[in-house]
Amino acid sequence: MPPPAPAPSFQHGQAPRVGILFTNLGTPDAATPAALRRYLAEFLSDSRVVEIPRLVWWPILHGIILRTRPAKSARKYASVWLPEGSPLLVWTQRQARELQAELAADGLPVIVVPAMRYGNPGIPAALQALHDRGVDRILVLPAYPQYSGATTASTIDKVAEWTRRTRRLPALRFVTQYHDDAGYIQALAASVCAHWQQAGRAPMLVMSFHGMPERTLHLGDPYHCQCHKTARLLAEALGLSTEQYRVTFQSRFGKAKWLEPATEPTLVALAQQGVAQVDVVCPGFSADCLETLEEISQEAREAFLHAGGQVFHYIPCLNDSPAHVAALAALARRHLAGWELDPPSPATLAATKARALAAGARA
Numbered sequence: 001m002p003p004p005a006p007a008p009s010f011q012h013g014q015a016p017r018v019g020i021l022f023t024n025l026g027t028p029d030a031a032t033p034a035a036l037r038r039y040l041a042e043f044l045s046d047s048r049v050v051e052i053p054r055l056v057w058w059p060i061l062h063g064i065i066l067r068t069r070p071a072k073s074a075r076k077y078a079s080v081w082l083p084e085g086s087p088l089l090v091w092t093q094r095q096a097r098e099l100q101a102e103l104a105a106d107g108l109p110v111i112v113v114p115a116m117r118y119g120n121p122g123i124p125a126a127l128q129a130l131h132d133r134g135v136d137r138i139l140v141l142p143a144y145p146q147y148s149g150a151t152t153a154s155t156i157d158k159v160a161e162w163t164r165r166t167r168r169l170p171a172l173r174f175v176t177q178y179h180d181d182a183g184y185i186q187a188l189a190a191s192v193c194a195h196w197q198q199a200g201r202a203p204m205l206v207m208s209f210h211g212m213p214e215r216t217l218h219l220g221d222p223y224h225c226q227c228h229k230t231a232r233l234l235a236e237a238l239g240l241s242t243e244q245y246r247v248t249f250q251s252r253f254g255k256a257k258w259l260e261p262a263t264e265p266t267l268v269a270l271a272q273q274g275v276a277q278v279d280v281v282c283p284g285f286s287a288d289c290l291e292t293l294e295e296i297s298q299e300a301r302e303a304f305l306h307a308g309g310q311v312f313h314y315i316p317c318l319n320d321s322p323a324h325v326a327a328l329a330a331l332a333r334r335h336l337a338g339w340e341l342d343p344p345s346p347a348t349l350a351a352t353k354a355r356a357l358a359a360g361a362r363a
């Protein structure tokens, strides 16, 4: 066996020693049944996601779901796939790049690496890459505004998988939620307002969040409450009365009761009650993905129009909008506080000053 690689040595003033692991759910490597089978097998084997005893769940997963769902899901993914890959991965990579640039422009030399809880690039490999670059303080930032056991806690489990087999650990911090963060709410409100200015305003705004089994709410998962708080703050920022918006839950999976009201039946009922126009926004998704581009912008649109609705506008996720990147940067900065960062170089300070002067000149 070759001798172990020497531990990285840290010297003040070198490359950044602080890293951000910027994560999202994960996505298949290709829009094919084989890639979907691998991805779904990993995702749906996570006991944080499917909280059914293994003895009961295993035969259902391997005997039914992994035989039927991959081909169906692959067709759906194919309908939203981008030339560069899966939308969720493409947006996550762009967000990570822009977050790093935004922090650097503010004099914070931080390495931001994107990672996926399921599929590629995986969390252990991304952490190892930071470690190999001499990073000794890591902020884990899952792009889930609302905490849930299925998403946030599962991400932390995966980080722990890497820490368990690593000798010299970095210091670690976690962002576990930002559902009521002022920057995030403002970015959402600005995106809805921009849509209204450009495309007109429907009398009803539907805020659709990913669903969860209802049981998780009774077991103490704060997800449902946090979705409602995000929705209330967004409605307040937009000046909406309770009659002007609805909070719904999408993506029901399996036979158990999920959080209600469900998105598609709500849209159908609205159309049947004579609401001819709706705007739909998905504030819990920080990036467009299968669940927004296919389930909402294709399937839910079709259901609403089929039920008699006339105009359905889907408002895209925050993706890499400057307001979103600025909100994530502010959030990261607050969580990095107290971790001494290398002082900015004279070149960074000069660039920051030039940016401030240019912004002042534009104002």
Ligand SMILES: C=CC1=C(C)c2cc3[nH]c(cc4nc(cc5[nH]c(cc1n2)c(C)c5CCC(=O)O)C(CCC(=O)O)=C4C)c(C)c3C=C
Binding pocket: 025, 026, 027, 028, 049, 050, 069, 073, 086, 088, 144, 148, 150, 151, 210, 211, 212, 213, 223, 251, 253, 284, 285, 288, 289, 290, 291
């Ligand atoms: C038991 C099933 C599921 C739970 C619980 C669940 C929670 C949950 N998921 C997200 C965010 C996303 N989910 C996405 C896809 C997706 N979700 C499930 C099932 C559960 N999700 C499945 C089976 C799939 C795969 C797609 C399919 O085959 O239909 C995605 C999109 C991924 C992409 O590649 O685009 C996101 C994002 C949250 C936030 C959440 C709990 C709060």
Ligand SMILES: [Fe+2]
Binding pocket: 210, 251
């Ligand atoms: Fe999901």
Ligand SMILES: [Fe+2]
Binding pocket: 251, 290, 291, 295
């Ligand atoms: Fe879905």
